Amino acid sequence: MPDWQKLVRRRLSGLVLEPAERAGVIAELAAHLEQVFEEWREQGLAEEEAIRRTLSQVEDWQDLCRRIQTFRTKENTMNDRVKQLWLPGLLTFALSMGLQELVQKFGPKPLILSLGKGTPILMFYIGWLLMLPLAGALGACLSKRAGGSVRMVLSSSLFPVLPFAVVFLIATPIGLMIGNSLAHHIVTVAFFTMALGWVLAPGAALFVGGLLVQLFLSRPLDSRRIANS
Amino acid sequence: MIGSGIKRGTGELAILSVLEEGPLHGYEMARRIEAQTKGALRFTLAALYPMLYRMEQHRWIRGSWETSDNGRKRRCYRLTPSGKKKLVPLRKEWEELFGALKRLTKVAHA
Numbered sequence: 001m002p003d004w005q006k007l008v009r010r011r012l013s014g015l016v017l018e019p020a021e022r023a024g025v026i027a028e029l030a031a032h033l034e035q036v037f038e039e040w041r042e043q044g045l046a047e048e049e050a051i052r053r054t055l056s057q058v059e060d061w062q063d064l065c066r067r068i069q070t071f072r073t074k075e076n077t078m079n080d081r082v083k084q085l086w087l088p089g090l091l092t093f094a095l096s097m098g099l100q101e102l103v104q105k106f107g108p109k110p111l112i113l114s115l116g117k118g119t120p121i122l123m124f125y126i127g128w129l130l131m132l133p134l135a136g137a138l139g140a141c142l143s144k145r146a147g148g149s150v151r152m153v154l155s156s157s158l159f160p161v162l163p164f165a166v167v168f169l170i171a172t173p174i175g176l177m178i179g180n181s182l183a184h185h186i187v188t189v190a191f192f193t194m195a196l197g198w199v200l201a202p203g204a205a206l207f208v209g210g211l212l213v214q215l216f217l218s219r220p221l222d223s224r225r226i227a228n229s
Numbered sequence: 230m231i232g233s234g235i236k237r238g239t240g241e242l243a244i245l246s247v248l249e250e251g252p253l254h255g256y257e258m259a260r261r262i263e264a265q266t267k268g269a270l271r272f273t274l275a276a277l278y279p280m281l282y283r284m285e286q287h288r289w290i291r292g293s294w295e296t297s298d299n300g301r302k303r304r305c306y307r308l309t310p311s312g313k314k315k316l317v318p319l320r321k322e323w324e325e326l327f328g329a330l331k332r333l334t335k336v337a338h339a
Contacts, residue, residue, distance in 0.1 A: 024294075025278075028255065028304045032274050035256040057274040064275045071282035080286075 001037065002051060004030035011061040017072055025068060033057065084148035089159030092139030092206070096132060096160040103128040113193060122197040129205045135160070136209025144217050157210025161203040168195045240280050241289075242323055243270055245308065245316045248290060252307040255281060281306060289315050 008030045015022055033054050040050035058064055103125045110123035136157035143156035155162070172191050243262045247253060253261060258281075259272040272280075284290045289312035295305045308316075 024304070027302070029274060029278060031254075031301065031303060032256045032278075036274070059275065064279065067279035068282060071279055071286050 001034075001047070004034045004037070008033065011058075012065050012068070014062065014065050015069060017069070021072060025072060080147070083146035084143050084152040085156055085159075088139040088142035088146070088148075088156035089162075091142065092135050092156060093160040095135040095138060096128075096202070096206070099131045099135060100125065100128050103131070113197075122193045124197060124201065129201055132202055132205035133209030133212070136206030137213045138209075139206075140210035140213035141217065144213060150214060153214050154207070154210050157206050157213070158203055161199050161206060164198045165203070168199055238319075238323070239270065240272070240276070241284060242316075242319050244280065244284060245289065245312055245319065248306060248308040248312070249316060252305045254295075254303040254305050258306070284312070287315075288312075 005026060008026045012026060012029075015025065017025065036057060037050050037054040040053050041047070045053065107125060107127040110125045113122040113124070139156035139159060140153045143153045148156065168191070172195070175191055243266070244258060247258055247261045247265070255274075255277055259277055262270050262272060281290065281292070285292055285306075288309055290306045291309050292304045292306045294302055296302050
């Protein structure tokens with residue numbers, strides 16, 4: 001019986017992976033070929049014919065090597081994530097910040113929420129909130145075009161508020177703990193209003209844009225994926 | 230002739246479907262698919278492993294080395310929660326596509 005590991009190693013000599021990764025691939029393919037070979041032998045084929053038929057499992061070793069290289073290289077996972085999440089997300093973030101700047105300079109006056117004594121605690125730029133679905137839709141669209149899953153698509157559209165959401169998730173319990181010994185009702189109200197202004201309201205606007213893209217683009221893209229995947 | 234896109238789509242569906250029944254290594258998977266499709270779908274090593282690695286990269290399946298009863302080491306693949314989620318819409322898409330093609334051919338023959 002041939003040494004299948006040696007044979008596969010020689011034919012995949014161009015495979016450039018981490019040593020352990022490469023050894024794993026070679027061992028896996030060799031084990032597969034060995035089982036195919038044994039099956040042919042059990043069916044009564046002579047060794048030479050069994051080897052010939054086993055090797056016919058791979059017509060082009062160079063092509064196989066290239067395809068394995070593509071899918072076993074970790075860079076590609078990173079590239080996918082960059083294309084499906086980071087790039088669309090950062091563009092959404094940049095667009096939402098740019099829109100906010102424009103609205104602050106040229107838009108109508110903000111809606112100001114204040115406490116009972118008239119102290120302003122939150123400003124809502126309504127014009128900005130109305131434009132945010134566009135930013136969310138852009139992020140979702142780019143992620144969708146890069147083959148992003150529903151989770152990636154919606155995360156890309158919500159990307160600008162995610163850092164604030166994380167900060168609030170961490171800061172709220174800490175703030176409430178501190179506020180427990182101080183004026184806890186003020187801390188709670190302050191956190192709620194800030195979360196509303198920084199996370200919930202813009203998040204909802206971005207989400208609307210992302211959801212619309214997801215709903216309207218999913219059907220044609222799914223059909224296209226069947227043909228192109 | 231069936232195009233490579235269609236072949237890959239059916240291949241992914243076939244792999245996810247057999248792995249839904251339980252973990253398998255590559256050779257078993259190829260045999261199982263061939264048997265269950267009565268030979269209509271056959272995977273050579275060259276077709277199977279790049280697809281498995283691609284699906285593993287997408288985290289639809291996960292491979293791990295296991296030792297069988299006869300002492301042989303085999304890389305077994307199992308469906309991940311993400312793969313299970315992927316299988317549902319994939320099945321639906323293919324059912325819709327085949328349904329549409331069936332209707333189309335019926336109309337063409339009418």
